[in-house]
Amino acid sequence: MDDELLRGLVPATISALCRRGADFASVEDAVQDALIKALESWPDSPPNDPLAWLITASWRRFLDQVRATDARRSRELRVTEQPEFSTPTGTDESLQLYFLCANPKLTNSSAVALTLRAVGGLTTKQIADAYLVPEATMAQRISRAKRQLRDTRLDSPGDLATVLRVLYLVFNEGYGGSIDLSAEAIRLTRQLASLTTEPEVRGLLALMLLHHARRASRTDSSGRLVPLRAQDRSRWDTELIVEGIAILQHALAADRLGEYQAQAAIAALHADAQRVEETDWVQIVSWYDELLAITNSPVVQLNRAIALGEADGARVGLAALAAVDPTVPRHTAAAAYLHEKAGDLAESAALYTEAAHKATNTKERDHLLREGARLHEVL
Known part of the structure; x- marks a missing residue:
């Protein structure tokens, strides 16, 4: 069975059930239950129409939930228990599902988790494994996000910038557990690119x-x-x-x-x-100028200063770096690199050591310590 194909059916399934009057939070739970059932049964008995199967199974699970909690809607749901579902054509609904999961009400972590579940079709356990947290912790995070979106409809206007930010957050998580989140982010962004x-x-x-x-x-x-x-x-x-x-x-x-x-x-x-010496740093600086005009970001300012150091010399880069807020992440590491490039080896070695103490992950810290030790050996 093609797991990627199965996960790709999840957004269309959620959209189909929501269009028929079901609320997003309940639908998302029902689809996850049906997804687990599909993973168990499809290898031995694959359906002729996978999407119709998943929609029907999800709908039945949703109705079971409604009966179990005695919480039927005041308005009549527009389909019967075993409807004849047609395949959704709804690229609009799929696109709105991206917007829903990247709602500004949600924290970054909640938006990412919900996007991976509802749009990516991953199970709670897969997401928890990728983030190296207990499944119960991730389940609570997802449940909290869905509660915040309880009254939000799929036809609400969405913010594409927020959707893209969430997808980029997923991409930057890289690899963890059994799921390669960078590859998953690329898959989801390809899907989004086909919708807009x-x-x-x-x-x-x-x-x-x-x-x-x-x-x-x-x-x-x-x-x-x-x-x-x-x-x-x-x-x-x-x-x-x-x-x-x-x-x-x-x-x-x-x-x-x-x-x-x-x-x-x-x-x-x-x-x-093809070689680092062939890098067109002048053009890169020009693109950083464009990026800075769009974002006015201090991180972009810092990266532009490094690029200037490569294009016009280390002293020019250091002058540009002096105008950047020193609390910006990796500011000290950038200063260390530019001072080394300028020939200030003692200053650079000290700055590499200082930057290592400020590093937020082990690999970066160890790299900076090695750079400092390398310079100390030649002093």
């Missing part, structure tokens, strides 16, 4: 593909972090790079630049360089 012509969706998809193409080279055989400038570029996935650049070009042709398109353009310039 907005260029920022394609910009995000291109960005994900270009980042994912470098995945194999980001750590060495010992699991240690390898910075971009030191990565083995022969390990980059050229097919993903070619696809990402083509999608980006399609997005840019719409002439409605957004932050994900600008980020993807920067990633494409890195991917286009």
